[in-house]
Amino acid sequence: MSSSIQKVAIDLGDRSYDILIGRGLIGASEHFQRLGFKGHALIVTNETVAPLYAQALRQTLEAVHRRVDMVVLPDGEAFKQWDTLNLIFNALLERACDRKTVLYALGGGVVGDMTGFAAASYMRGVDYVQVPTTLLAQVDSSVGGKTAINHPMGKNMIGAFYQPRLVVADLATLDTLPQRELSAGLAEVIKYGPIADAAFLDWVEAHVDALMQRDESALAYAVKRSCELKAQVVGKDERESGLRAILNFGHTFGHAIEAGMGYGAWLHGEAVGTGMLMATDLSMRLGLVDASLARRIEQVVARAGLPLKGPDLPAARYLDLMRVDKKAEAGEIRFVLLDGAGRAVMKSAPDALVAEVIESRTAR
Amino acid sequence: MSSSIQKVAIDLGDRSYDILIGRGLIGASEHFQRLGFKGHALIVTNETVAPLYAQALRQTLEAVHRRVDMVVLPDGEAFKQWDTLNLIFNALLERACDRKTVLYALGGGVVGDMTGFAAASYMRGVDYVQVPTTLLAQVDSSVGGKTAINHPMGKNMIGAFYQPRLVVADLATLDTLPQRELSAGLAEVIKYGPIADAAFLDWVEAHVDALMQRDESALAYAVKRSCELKAQVVGKDERESGLRAILNFGHTFGHAIEAGMGYGAWLHGEAVGTGMLMATDLSMRLGLVDASLARRIEQVVARAGLPLKGPDLPAARYLDLMRVDKKAEAGEIRFVLLDGAGRAVMKSAPDALVAEVIESRTAR
CATH class of the missing domain: 3.40.50.1970 (Rossmann fold)
Structure with a gap:
């Protein structure tokens, strides 16, 4: 019971x-x-x-x-x-x-x-x-x-x-749960703060070590707060006609990693973790967030045991894979980007800039 | 235009x-x-x-x-x-x-x-x-x-x-449209009268020859009235939680014919035509309709060029195939039966009685 x-x-x-x-x-x-x-x-x-x-x-x-x-x-x-x-x-x-x-x-x-x-x-x-x-x-x-x-x-x-x-x-x-899968799950926990709740990002920063050690009250709160934030978004946009797409922060880059490596090579959460760093980088290059927020996100991703760099695929391959993403429209990739802490926006970006992000964020 | x-x-x-x-x-x-x-x-x-x-x-x-x-x-x-x-x-x-x-x-x-x-x-x-x-x-x-x-x-x-x-x-x-497919389509036109609109059954009886000769105004009315009757039913029960199932009159027997013969051997409409006769027979044996209505439906099905007897499969095979019908519940077959002209009811029936119907309605 x-x-x-x-x-x-x-x-x-x-x-x-x-x-x-x-x-x-x-x-x-x-x-x-x-x-x-x-x-x-x-x-x-x-x-x-x-x-x-x-x-x-x-x-x-x-x-x-x-x-x-x-x-x-x-x-x-x-x-x-x-x-x-x-x-x-x-x-x-x-x-x-x-x-x-x-x-x-x-x-x-x-x-x-x-x-x-x-x-x-x-x-x-x-x-x-x-x-x-x-x-x-x-x-x-x-x-x-x-x-x-x-x-x-x-x-x-x-x-x-x-x-x-x-x-x-x-x-x-x-x-x-194997430790690798715990880390992969933490990627989705980490996701909610940057896109929807700056205070939850603070909480995750303070508790990521406890989460990695499976502290039960930390896990219980992480699950509950994540579900609450997801419930808010889904309740407003069940069929992803707009707002709900922000839950895909990190997923456009992440899906390219998963598909490019063959499904299963990277865990979904691992790909999302690295994908969030790429999306944050892109947000920064577009002047939407400052370096300190980007650093905070990178540190919490690192402390969650997630990879910080994507696999070594050509940038052109990433771009091709991202063009079949469900959020793409008429061949234009739509990214979920950050606009400060706790706020997401949907935006496209020049291929050349996206390629720069990929080059700097892949393990060569 | x-x-x-x-x-x-x-x-x-x-x-x-x-x-x-x-x-x-x-x-x-x-x-x-x-x-x-x-x-x-x-x-x-x-x-x-x-x-x-x-x-x-x-x-x-x-x-x-x-x-x-x-x-x-x-x-x-x-x-x-x-x-x-x-x-x-x-x-x-x-x-x-x-x-x-x-x-x-x-x-x-x-x-x-x-x-x-x-x-x-x-x-x-x-x-x-x-x-x-x-x-x-x-x-x-x-x-x-x-x-x-x-x-x-x-x-x-x-x-x-x-x-x-x-x-x-x-x-x-x-x-x-090949004549055989015209006949198959007429099976679904014929369907609407017995289950939902006695006056439309009268109209179909009066116009089935014109329909077989592709008289355009007869076809236009048949399509329009069929769609109206379907619209009424679907508007009340989109997801078939109840009423909508009456549109499957003839389909439980019909699906058994299609599956039993291998998909494509009988056209769907042909199987539904014969299936309606079986369902009407079953309604009659349960005392729900009289012989004169059953005869009327048989005559209009015949004039539409549809087969009057099902394929020669054992009754047990028909029953097995009908038990996986989507309307079945806990292994009990739910038939759409007639309760007079223009009114359908959902009912189950003893296997032995269903077998009698099948035996008398298959080509031996």
């Missing part, structure tokens, strides 16, 4: 839902029970997470659903594609799962994104619940209803905006 | 749109112009329709969009699956199409369903327009936002509810 549970509400009319944050939530059936589900449950997880938490979740859900099935996917961003998604559809159809079936995404961002898109598409839409087990998924990808798979020509190119019915972030799952 | 244009409005709040019906609409850019699109256009069509109408649509759209591209899919229900859908994604990504891109579905139900799902999923959603070129698509599948692909284990199992921005039904395209 969980001791202290925090709740963040995502306000989206009839698609509203809660994020619950606390230790031991996977073992507490009452939070799932409350949703009044009537059908089967299908747990979607991966081969890394299954041995750790699938049995506990299954036991909990057996008190909620009359039948609980499971499908175990291969682990990793390289598998975030159609063939793996189809394993979920096969599992649903082999078990004759109907429209009342509920999918549970037990895992990190890849499992969450694929399970969400499977739920959006199976019989044109069934319910799903996010049970994120990585810091990155708890602070970012499990919240807000962005679901997708990758296409060989671009990341997250095929997907849907489709909200879960509940997000259950069990802090106990972070105990088993 | 088109002479007389009819308009049916689909009222779905901020997802509302018009259906335009008339001769020559593909050549009239003003209806497309009015939507104020800013991005590229991608025409999605198939190898049968492309030589007939693609050039005309392209020319029209060149007055609306700064760039018009085209992707030509193989023709047929057998191709309504992931690999073909991916041809659309490839075309979009190869041309670096952004979120402002508009997809145009030029073809029948298969092209419309796949283009709609591609639009729903590409970058999590872009706009699309339906330009249906078959009677079936004009009276049914292009209206209401149901999009999908088939899965080897079930028809339309993977898809989305995603509304088009406009439906343009050019009656001139029916001139080139």
